[in-house]
Amino acid sequence: MENVKVTIDGKIVEVPKDYTVLKACREAGIKIPTLCYLKDVNQIGACRMCLVEIDNIRGLQASCVYPVYEGMNIHTNNEQIRQARKVNLELILSNHNRECTTCIRSENCELQQLSKELNIKDIEYEGEKNAPPIDDISPSIVRDNSKCILCRRCVSMCKDVQKVNAIQATDRGFKTEIGVGFNKSMNDYNCINCGQCIQACPVGALYEKRNMDQVWKALADKEKYVMVQTAPAVRTALGEEFGMPMGTRVTGKMVTALRKLGFAKVTDTNTGADLTILEEGTEFLDRVVNGTGKLPIITSCCPAWVKSCEQDYPDVLEHLSSAKSPHLMMGSILKHFYAEKAGIDMNKAFVVSVMPCIAKKFEQDRPEMEARGARDVDVTITTRELAMMIKEAGIDFVKLEDSKFDDPIGEATGAGAIFGATGGVAEAAFRTVVEKLTGHEIEQIEYHQLRGEKKIKEFSAQAGDRTLRGVIVSGIGNIKEILEEVRHGESKYDFIEIMACEGGCIMGGGQPIVNARTKEDVNVFEKRAAAIYEEDTKAELRRSHKNPFVLRLYEEFLEKPNSHVSHELLHTGYKKRDKYPDECKKQ
């Protein structure tokens, strides 16, 4: 790329021709306030916080969208610029519900931070505020437009990255708001509950449906035996909520904290993941060897993807594995096997899932996720909610001692752990599948070609004379081409892993929120992924089919993978789902 020379506040810098003014300024070490700018996601120049002055160009320009050119002379700090930025910020604040003390994003709010940085004291231009109703109908997500600053980061995330197109700017002028079509709730529309909009939101306009109260209530109920399970991704990020460096693996502290919160049993969803590998892996092998179902098999552990499949690709539903997702399997086993063994009345058993995901709330809520009169899981909370509970309970998380998951379920394998990162399910599956197919242990169990941030990762694995081909799709926005091939019977793959969130569950909608400026400097995925792969390498066992609890489970209860009991408790079905409510289609 050709370089150009630009002058920023009197200093000459040389930057590539395709840079924006903002990028050039950042490189020159000049801090420019931003709000709507979200690297790689949203670059629209809407908030007008990053205004700069460019010689010979009328007015002030938003540096986040203005391209550099040779000889450009940029000013980033003078009275007019400071004044304009301040006025704009005050205008945003004048139409913002400024109840900071009770806001879910207090202290992690980019608007709050910016107000502090720009020394906002009084709001000069107070006036009417939009007071739209809160949309909290969805089991996963809440939208409070009184907090929304219309930066559109959520819209770009939903539209351009995830390509779901559930939310858009509606109406015009002062009445503009972010919403779904026909003024519907997100629950009644094509939202897949991935929660990436929450991750994009700089303020408290989008957040998970909070279920902590149900957990507190259950914990306080003497009649209930409350068990908890935590997804693999939670431990890679929970520490961030307590100021620990990104990528700190806090498994031991997390277990201790959960015990301190009062859970009777603290278990690991990773074991559910190991179980999933055996169920799904067997189903896959069956389809490959005996032709019992459609290939490629597509993973079903991501509930956002499953909803997308039901509404957008109903004709490929037969390709989905019928295996329930790990936490539902785990919940079912906790209730129907573990509780019985432990002599606990199944009616008193209560399972809480801690997930990096908000779609898991929707999934858990699906009516069919129950067996023998018991819900698989009773409440699902996010990583963020767990952190809030720990804080509320006055637990000093950072100083906690490590402890281990409860026996006899105990520690899971490393294969179960890597479920949390993109490619992890495929890697875990192939560690088992290849050994099952060939009948002997494989030494090389790390599939590095399945790891990393690439959105589409193809791979193949040799199992005897059979070559199995697979593909990993990271991010629901990248599924189209691959699914079109499946739809038309032209897929060259045997196995497809799909995770709705780019990077997988460690980047899920329920994980701690990283602000835009940190995202510019730090690769969040890499940090959290490193923690999850460390969980794998540090594990004693790294193959799901070696998990002692899972082996015992088959021996004592399930008989074998895909058995009749398995199907009753651990498998599910899918159905075509309407993308939009009927009345919207008619119009």
Next chain:
Amino acid sequence: MRTVEELDIIKSQYEESLHPDANQKQYRIHVCNGTGCVSSKSPEILRRFEEEIEKHGISDRVKVVKTGCFGLCALGPIVIVHPDGSFYSEVKIDEIPRIVEEHLVNGNVVKEFLYKETVAEEGHIKPLEETPFYSKQKRVILKNCGEINPESIAEYIAVDGYKAFAKVITQMSQEEVIKLIKDSGLRGRGGAGFPSGVKWEFTYKAEGDVKYVACNADEGDPGAFMNRSVLEGDPHAVIEGMAIAAYVIGASKGFIYVRAEYPIAVKRLKLAIEQAKQYGVLGNDIFGTGFNFELEIRLGAGAFVCGEETALMTSIAGNRGEPRVKPPFPAYKGIFGKPTVLNNVETYANVPQIILKGVDWFRSMGTEKAPGTKVFAIGGKVQHVGLVEVPMGTTLREIIYDICGGIADGKKFKAAQTGGPSGGCITEENLDTPIDYESLIAMGTMMGSGGIIVMDEDDCMVDIAKFFLEFTVDESCGKCTPCRIGNKRLYEILEKITQGKGKEEDLERLEVLGKSIIAGSLCGLGKSSPNPILSTMRYFKDEYVAHVRDKKCPAHVCKSLKEYIILEDKCIGCTLCARNCPASCITGETKKTHLIDKDKCTKCGICHSKCKFGAIEIR
């Protein structure tokens, strides 16, 4: 139609029908079918003419033609009878039998139905061109409006239509056309006044396998209807202009972005495109040159901001119409990311005539920096509201007083708003300034697309500014902060002021916030939306001060600041006011001075209008 010769043949076939022969008692009756006249039932007038003509058995020598707008909309519905040019205004259905019988059958013009300015004192009929409304006008863009049937491509061809396009694609190189347009000095008529030839040259030189031409027909300024009239009255001129631009830049596809609120324009455009395809001036291998060009109409859903070029192109691509930053400019990245020429309706309509009549002819009109003519839609407090076309550099005084007959009801001129909600006002002292792009900017306003709203002494300038701001608050696209929230806050301050709750420091706040919005907004809408305030504050600061300091509205418009008082010396106690007061707040005995209870008075003004003795004063 495959060749230029065929075009000539069609011209010669239809030319005659445009010129009825008086000796053979031939008549051609033009019935205005522009939106204004249509809404006062001109289609029914047309039908009744046809019926009456049929009844009298004269249809072989009398033709009724629907035409576009004549401009004098205030006097619609309008009917003109050719060859004599008799101008019947405010035509009523029951007048038609007499016009047909006396004029068309017997050859006697029905003078009492004529537009009074066309009847000279001594009784003879003056040609339309000699009436005040038309004599100072120079109809170039509007030359076919009211002259031909806009629904007939043949009539367009008969007045040299598509001749320029044929000439360009058979005889001229792309560079030659660019040079010609550049030399002509034609500038964008959408408001900004960018040189059209330069714009075309940029797009011509821009790299790209696919390029587009687009026409901005999303006219949205309150009170502006110049483009609508051109599209309704002469749609082929726009199509021809676009086809020429397409040839120049190498585009094979064009879009006309027109607002859905213009149903007649849309209908005529659709028809015109169909006919142009039938006649082979659109489609493949046009005039056998191998040049292909097709046109598509895209309807705007009513968002004012879609008149902004990047928003318009975003909307054409099927997205929410919102502006984006420039650069990249449309010439490099326009519709679907491809190099695009986007011009306004009026700009395109100029092109064929410049090609045919040449640079010198075009430059003979208007000013050095802004040659040619400009169409203005005049609304507000003038005698004759309507559409006028004048050479650039004409003064506002000529337009308001000479052409439009001055201020209505003998009131005093106060100001004229140009440039719609993005512009500002022109005051008495600038009435004699020649109008062009630069002079308007110097006066703190802008050309805009050509809407002029005239205000008189009864208009409150704070209220006017509030009116335009309210429009912007609703029509901001909502994308960028200063425009979305800033304008709302400006509006709220103005509302406070007009309610008598304003403080002197509010005037400073208006100015500071207004300037900040201008500096910090993304697109032209935000960058100009505070103009109506800043401009009225510049020229009518005293009115603002009266509102905030004295709590008075000098024009007696702002209701909260009005007070109705009964003058003791004038009131004779007739009780008329008390009997008509809907709030029952006027008391008094018969033949004694009455009194208004200020607390109960709703300031509806009925008492003031009912009083026959001028005893009620507004303060």
